[in-house]
C-alpha cells in the first residue's frame with residue numbers, strides 16, 4: 001500500500017516511526033494494511049484505509065483485543081492482515097493522545113489522536129465557567145490543544161463580559177461565533193485543515209450539533225463517493241449480534257475540506273479521570289499560591305502564612321474558583337478510586353448508605369419521641 005495516501009486521514013511521522021522493517025515490507029506487498037478506526041459498534045468495527053474515499057471497511061478483531069473499549073477507539077490507527085476476504089486487526093499503534101471516560105466503573109476509550117478539543121459554550125444563561133474549567137483540565141491532561149468556542153454571540157450586547165471570564169482561564173485559543181452570522185466561522189478556519197482531527201464537548205444546548213452541521217454539511221464516509229447530507233445520515237441503523245436493528249450514530253466524519261471530526265456517543269458527557277496534572281495546569285494560579293504557603297504540607301484551612309487564605313481574603317483568588325478547584329480534585333480522586341477498585345468502592349458505598357439509613361432511622365425515632 002502507498003502510505004502517503006493516508007495523510008488526509010491524519011497520518012503522520014509519529015505513527016510511521018512505530019512500524020518495524022518487517023511490517024513495513026508486508027505493507028509494501030499489501031499483505032498488511034493500515035486503517036484509522038472510524039466506528040466501534042457493539043458487533044462491528046470499521047476503518048478507513050488507503051481507499052478511504054470509497055468508504056469504510058469492516059475489520060475483524062481477535063479476542064486478544066477484547067474488550068475493545070480498553071484497547072482502541074475511534075481515531076486510533078491499526079494494522080490489519082488480509083486473510084481471504086477478511087481484514088483482521090493485528091496491531092494497534094500507540095496513540096498520540098486519547099480521551100477516556102468511566103463507564104460501569106471501567107475506563108473506556110472515547111476518541112484518539114485528536115488535534116483540537118473544541119470546548120463549546122454559549123453567550124447566554126447556559127454559560128458555565130466551572131464546566132469550562134473541567135473540560136480544560138481534561139484537554140490538558142490528555143495533551144490535546146483546547147479551543148474555547150463561545151457560540152450564540154447574537155444573543156448578547158455584551159460579548160466582552162463573557163470574554164473577560166474566558167480570558168481569565170488563560171487559554172490561547174478563544175473564538176466567538178454565531179450560527180446566525182456565518183462570517184464568524186472564518187475565525188475557525190485556522191483549525192479546519194486537511195487531516196486535522198477535532199472533537200467537540202460542551203453542555204447540552206450550547207450549539208454543538210448546529211456547529212457540526214454548519215462545518216460538516218457534507219461527509220464522504222458513505223460507500224458512494226457522493227457527498228451525503230450529514231443530518232440525513234447522522235443516525236444509521238445497524239444489525240446487532242442478535243439480528244435486531246439498533247440505531248447508532250456516525251462516529252468519524254470527514255467534511256468537504258478534509259477535516260476529520262470525532263463524535264462518539266458519550267463523548268459529550270465526559271468526566272474527569274486521572275486528571276491531576278490537567279487540573280493543576282487549569283488552576284495554575286492556585287498552584288502558584290499554594291507553593292508560596294509557609295508550610296509545605298499546608299492544608300489551606302487555618303495555617304499561618306497560608307497564601308491561599310491570604311489570596312481569598314484580598315480577593316486575588318475568588319471563592320468560586322477555589323471551590324471548583326477542590327471540587328474537581330475530589331471528583332477526580334473519586335473516579336480514579338472507582339476505576340481502580342470498583343469492588344472496594346461498592347463495599348464502601350454499601351457501608352456508607354447503611355450508615356445513612358441508620359442515621360435517618362435514629363433521626364425519625366428521635367423526632368417521634
Ligand SMILES: Nc1nc2c(ncn2[C@@H]2O[C@H](COP(=O)(O)OP(=O)(O)OP(=O)(O)O)[C@@H](O)[C@H]2O)c(=O)[nH]1
Pocket residue numbers: 151152153154155177178179180202203204205206207208209210211268
Ligand atoms: N440564537 C442562537 N441560537 C443557536 C445558535 N446556535 C445554536 N442555536 C440554537 O440552540 C439550540 C441548541 O442547539 P444544538 O446545536 O442542538 O445544541 P447541542 O449543544 O448540540 O445540544 P445537545 O445535542 O443537547 O448536546 C437549537 O435550538 C439551536 O438552533 C446561535 O448561534 N444563536
Ligand SMILES: [Zn+2]
Pocket residue numbers: 290293294298299300301303305306307308309
Ligand atoms: Zn496554604
